[in-house]
Amino acid sequence: MDVPSPPADAPPLVVDIDGTLTDESRAVDPRVFPVLHEWPAPVVVATGKSMPYPVALCDFVGIETVVIAENGGVVLVGRDTLRIEGDRAAADAVAAAYREAGYDLGWGEADLVNRWRETEVAVSLDSPLEPLADIAAEHGLEVVDTGFAYHVKSPAITKGTGLEAVAEELDLAPADFAAVGDSENDAATFERAGLSIAVANADETALAAAEYVTDARYADGFLEAVERIGTAR
Numbered sequence: 762m763d764v765p766s767p768p769a770d771a772p773p774l775v776v777d778i779d780g781t782l783t784d785e786s787r788a789v790d791p792r793v794f795p796v797l798h799e800w801p802a803p804v805v806v807a808t809g810k811s812m813p814y815p816v817a818l819c820d821f822v823g824i825e826t827v828v829i830a831e832n833g834g835v836v837l838v839g840r841d842t843l844r845i846e847g848d849r850a851a852a853d854a855v856a857a858a859y860r861e862a863g864y865d866l867g868w869g870e871a872d873l874v875n876r877w878r879e880t881e882v883a884v885s886l887d888s889p890l891e892p893l894a895d896i897a898a899e900h901g902l903e904v905v906d907t908g909f910a911y912h913v914k915s916p917a918i919t920k921g922t923g924l925e926a927v928a929e930e931l932d933l934a935p936a937d938f939a940a941v942g943d944s945e946n947d948a949a950t951f952e953r954a955g956l957s958i959a960v961a962n963a964d965e966t967a968l969a970a971a972e973y974v975t976d977a978r979y980a981d982g983f984l985e986a987v988e989r990i991g992t993a994r
């Protein structure tokens with residue numbers, strides 16, 4: 762697919778990383794860089810990953826750092842506004858109990874997935890879900906499957922609550938945004954955004970929550986969504 766230019770009157774954008782800006786192997790598709798760089802309105806990178814990943818993406822793309830990380834647990838707007846919400850202690854207790862029951866988080870010794878996490882714990886999809894969900898429930902937490910990891914988190918915190926916080930900080934309303942994503946954790950932004958688009962590889966929850974679904978998958982789907990944002994208004 763040709764790389765579209767962002768529409769001149771594009772709304773603010775809230776966009777997921779994994780499965781949306783990437784290919785199937787989770788590599789960011791380089792065609793998305795100029796699109797994000799040239800976006801004429803605020804771009805919010807909203808991810809289940811810990812803060813350093815989306816911050817690095819913003820830096821390397823050359824856009825303002827406006828980030829929702831850890832599924833809403835961490836919100837960063839520019840260099841001054843940092844909001845951290847969630848229950849890392851409860852998530853750690855779940856991880857400890859899960860390990861005690863004989864399971865592994867599945868990320869190896871260095872655990873780059875949780876090393877910089879502040880509000881939740883993520884577990885590999887190769888580790889068993891059922892005991893994790895049971896232990897999380899005992900601690901008042903939920904498990905969200907992003908298609909890339911199981912995230913153990915506070916049920917009250919979502920990318921949607923993160924979008925509310927970002928919008929307030931930017932003097933915008935959540936409904937001013939167009940949202941593009943692919944998984945369960947994007948449904949909460951889809952519910953609040955004025956325009957929501959799921960890429961074709963999205964999971965059932967995201968597909969059901971989105972106003973539009975692209976024909977193309979992964980980053981091709983994102984590029985198609987950009988064209989749709991241009992015509993949908």
Ligand SMILES: O=C(O)COP(=O)(O)O
Pocket residue numbers: 777778779780807808809810907908909910911944946
């Ligand atoms: O890393 C994950 O589990 C999910 O990340 P995403 O929200 O960018 O899809």
